[in-house]
Amino acid sequence: MINYxxxxxxxxxxxxxxxxxxxxxxxxxxxxxxxxEYYLSTDKxxxxxxxxxVQIVHVDYPKRTAAKITEAYFKVPSTTDxxxxxxxxxxxxxxxxxxxxxxxxxxxxxxxxxxxLKKVLQHGAIGFFIIRFKAYDETFFVEASKIIPHYLxxxxxxxxxxxxxxxxxxxxxxxxxxxxxxxxxxxxYFRRSV
Amino acid sequence: MINYxxxxxxxxxxxxxxxxxxxxxxxxxxxxxxxxEYYLSTDKxxxxxxxxxVQIVHVDYPKRTAAKITEAYFKVPSTTDxxxxxxxxxxxxxxxxxxxxxxxxxxxxxxxxxxxLKKVLQHGAIGFFIIRFKAYDETFFVEASKIIPHYLxxxxxxxxxxxxxxxxxxxxxxxxxxxxxxxxxxxxYFRRSV
Numbered sequence: 001m002i003n004y005x006x007x008x009x010x011x012x013x014x015x016x017x018x019x020x021x022x023x024x025x026x027x028x029x030x031x032x033x034x035x036x037e038y039y040l041s042t043d044k045x046x047x048x049x050x051x052x053x054v055q056i057v058h059v060d061y062p063k064r065t066a067a068k069i070t071e072a073y074f075k076v077p078s079t080t081d082x083x084x085x086x087x088x089x090x091x092x093x094x095x096x097x098x099x100x101x102x103x104x105x106x107x108x109x110x111x112x113x114x115x116x117l118k119k120v121l122q123h124g125a126i127g128f129f130i131i132r133f134k135a136y137d138e139t140f141f142v143e144a145s146k147i148i149p150h151y152l153x154x155x156x157x158x159x160x161x162x163x164x165x166x167x168x169x170x171x172x173x174x175x176x177x178x179x180x181x182x183x184x185x186x187x188x189y190f191r192r193s194v
Numbered sequence: 195m196i197n198y199x200x201x202x203x204x205x206x207x208x209x210x211x212x213x214x215x216x217x218x219x220x221x222x223x224x225x226x227x228x229x230x231e232y233y234l235s236t237d238k239x240x241x242x243x244x245x246x247x248v249q250i251v252h253v254d255y256p257k258r259t260a261a262k263i264t265e266a267y268f269k270v271p272s273t274t275d276x277x278x279x280x281x282x283x284x285x286x287x288x289x290x291x292x293x294x295x296x297x298x299x300x301x302x303x304x305x306x307x308x309x310x311l312k313k314v315l316q317h318g319a320i321g322f323f324i325i326r327f328k329a330y331d332e333t334f335f336v337e338a339s340k341i342i343p344h345y346l347x348x349x350x351x352x353x354x355x356x357x358x359x360x361x362x363x364x365x366x367x368x369x370x371x372x373x374x375x376x377x378x379x380x381x382x383y384f385r386r387s388v
Contacts, residue, residue, distance in 0.1 A: 046313045048273050051247040054263065069248065069266040079242050083277060085284040088318030092279075119240045124282030 026178070028097040028132045028139065032082065035177035039086075045182060047084030047091055053077050079116045086182060087190060090125045092117065093144075093181075097132035103158040104131055106151055114151050117144040126189055130171065130181060133161060140168030141184040220372070222291040222326045222333065226276065229371035233280075239376060241278030241285055247271050273310045274321075280376060281384065284319045286311065287338075287375075291326035297352040298325055300345055308345050311338040320383055324365065324375060327355060334362030335378040 032049070039045040058071035080094040094117070096108050109129075117127045127144035146167055150156050169184050226243070233239040252265035274288040288311070290302050303323075311321045321338035340361055344350050363378050 040313070043313075043316070046310070046317055046319075051245040051269075052250070053245040054248050054250075054266070056246070056248075066267055069268070070264060072248070072263040072266055073260055074263070075245075085286075085314050085317045085319050088284070090279040090282070090284040116240070119234070119237075120279050122237070123240055123279045125240075125279050 028095050028130065028179070031139075031178040032095055032130065032181075035179045035181070036082075036084075038177040039182065045084060045086035045091070047082060047086065049082050050077075050079070076110060076112065078112045080113050086126070086185065089189070090120065090123075091185075092120045092125045093128045093130060095130040095132075097134050099134050101133070101135040101161065103160045104133075104164065105158045106156065109151065114148055118148060121145060126185060128181075128185075130179065131164060131168070133164070136161075138164075139171045139179055140164045141171050141181055142168040143188070222289050222324065222373070225333075225372040226289055226324065226375075229373045229375070230276075230278075232371040233376065239278060239280035239285070241276060241280065243276050244271075244273070270304060270306065272306045274307050280320070280379065283383070284314065284317075285379075286314045286319045286321045287324060289324040289326075291328050293328050295327070295329040295355065297354045298327075298358065299352045300350065303345065308342055312342060315339060320379060322375075322379075324373065325358060325362070327358070330355075333365045333373055334358045335365050335375055336362045337382070 029049070036045075036047045036049070039047060053075040054069075054072045055075050056069055056072045058069070060068045060070050062068065080092055082095065083090070083092045085091060094109065094113050096104070098104050098108070121127045121144060129142045129144060129147055130139060131142060132139040142164065147159070150159055169187075171184060172180050174180055223243070230239075230241045230243070233241060247269040248266045249269050250263055250266045252263070254262045254264050256262065274286055276289065277284070277286045279285060288303065288307050290298070292298050292302070315321045315338060323336045323338060323341055324333060325336060326333040336358065341353070344353055363381075365378060366374050368374055
């Protein structure tokens, strides 16, 4: 059984797999970017993915053409990938997908990102994770406050798929927006629909 | 005469130039980064500079060493450089410095950034600019709502230094934090000091 944001519980077989099939191959990042563009163009929210942090070492400045970076390295992100504003509230989240059928490994989340989410929650943010199990094409919304204590528990290296089914909220499938996470936020934080 | 956030007006000659002299050579970006680190470490706010947006074209994956980006280009930013949360409010701003003694040229602000600030203001953000006149070592806080109409006025290419003295608020100098812009935000939006 899956928790939907409207509180109804439906069995997995009712999930509209024809929609998810058409999206197959789209990464979670692509889905979220499309969703954020939809939110932006419909004036629902302003939420952006931050650029990938890169340490630039060398740049060529050829005449008459654009500056070309010829040596750079990926940096460890010090924050989450996504933030912005919705209904006057500061929104902050990290999105990850896993190929595992059984659990989500903590190794894909960096300690700095947990520290960052803890901090923004203290300041009144709406902070969360969007976690996709690719094997089931299921994308869960989980409040950061639910994941953080498990992450900080030295005994734990992952959270089970079962845990996500119980503690997470399945984000509704759709074509546009494809990952309609504001619907979950409305339910959890505003108790009104978009 | 300069507007200070506490409402007192003092003449330029009273500005503590011995502090500003010691900071000479520090870029505005370095000053703001230091300030944001101070806010983060003292739990005042969580505000970060976004990474420079870069279009990555080619990456080498040598064995046993870190992935090396060998071809990349700078992208036009679609948002402002800084955002975060303070007292539960979404904060969003752009920072620019100019060598001009007479005016701040609009050419250094990208239309996308104005569009972005307009949008976040609509959603309830605290949106502003931090503009430094290097010639005077003066750093002004200006609400985005004050600059946007001038920027969108086709007849205008810049705003005069005089305009900033009248419409901006001089951000207090200091060693740590060096650009204490939250003090101005408190004055303008919360009417309490940090």
